[in-house]
Amino acid sequence: MTIRLDQALIEATIRLKGAGVEFARQDANLLMMDCLKADRDLLFREPERLLTDQEQSVFEELVERREKREPISHILGKREFWSREFIVNSHVLDPRPDTETLIELALTEMPDMEKPYRVLDLGTGSGCILLTLLAERPKATGVGVDISLDAMKVASANAENLNLENRTSFIEGPWFANVDGKFDLIVSNPPYIPDAVKGELQPEVREFEPHLALFGGEDGLDCYRHIISNAQSYLCGGGWLGFEVGIHQAQDVQKLMQIEGFRDISCANDLAGIARCVFGRI
Numbered sequence: 001m002t003i004r005l006d007q008a009l010i011e012a013t014i015r016l017k018g019a020g021v022e023f024a025r026q027d028a029n030l031l032m033m034d035c036l037k038a039d040r041d042l043l044f045r046e047p048e049r050l051l052t053d054q055e056q057s058v059f060e061e062l063v064e065r066r067e068k069r070e071p072i073s074h075i076l077g078k079r080e081f082w083s084r085e086f087i088v089n090s091h092v093l094d095p096r097p098d099t100e101t102l103i104e105l106a107l108t109e110m111p112d113m114e115k116p117y118r119v120l121d122l123g124t125g126s127g128c129i130l131l132t133l134l135a136e137r138p139k140a141t142g143v144g145v146d147i148s149l150d151a152m153k154v155a156s157a158n159a160e161n162l163n164l165e166n167r168t169s170f171i172e173g174p175w176f177a178n179v180d181g182k183f184d185l186i187v188s189n190p191p192y193i194p195d196a197v198k199g200e201l202q203p204e205v206r207e208f209e210p211h212l213a214l215f216g217g218e219d220g221l222d223c224y225r226h227i228i229s230n231a232q233s234y235l236c237g238g239g240w241l242g243f244e245v246g247i248h249q250a251q252d253v254q255k256l257m258q259i260e261g262f263r264d265i266s267c268a269n270d271l272a273g274i275a276r277c278v279f280g281r282i
């Protein structure tokens, strides 16, 4: 049976809505664009276009995966972050708009386009934080650390895609364990979800994202404690330590930084008004 493009989109949207997908129509569009290897315009320009059998079966497969709540980024293999495209798979945390708050704050702490800033990103995952900062500051160099080799492969591929491989290196290991040298800026979006909240997460997160990248111990603060108490010897004088934090964690993280002697501690909200970043310098 042949089906029109617009009809296929309506049917897919209904199915995705029924499966609890939040932005069902938007996701149906993205899946169709991927299936037809077409841009968004086509969906509006040729709504009456008939799908071939082959296209129908590919689209059906994609919709089925999304119905099972596989993240759209995993199905498409990519996610946009700070206007650049990043490869994403099940080994890395899906880059989120919340994390762009950290980018904004970090860039204000490295204002000089000509300065060869040295940046360390702890738990780099897809590399979205490190690579965005390096892309925005053409003289900067950086190191991305991750305990997962599979994640580092994704970050390396992203570095290559963005032509940043010459200014980036990656180190496998837990936090500072294999890191040498001093940095102007250390950033991290560590796993911060309290273990007990696991049951409340959306299926996309709970069932498809790497748990290693999500959970931060009983109160979610384990990684902050470790990083804050070890960071000083890896920072240049006046160097910044900047974190993304989970909801209701900003005050605790600020306090941990104060206790360790950090100064000029500041906090920034994300677009939803949630305190999302904490920065301080030594």
Ligand code: GLN
Pocket: 092, 093, 094, 095, 096, 099, 123, 124, 125, 126, 127, 128, 129, 189, 190, 191, 212, 213, 214
């Ligand atoms: N640095 C990556 C990001 O912000 C991965 C963070 C993580 O795995 N917790 O998306």
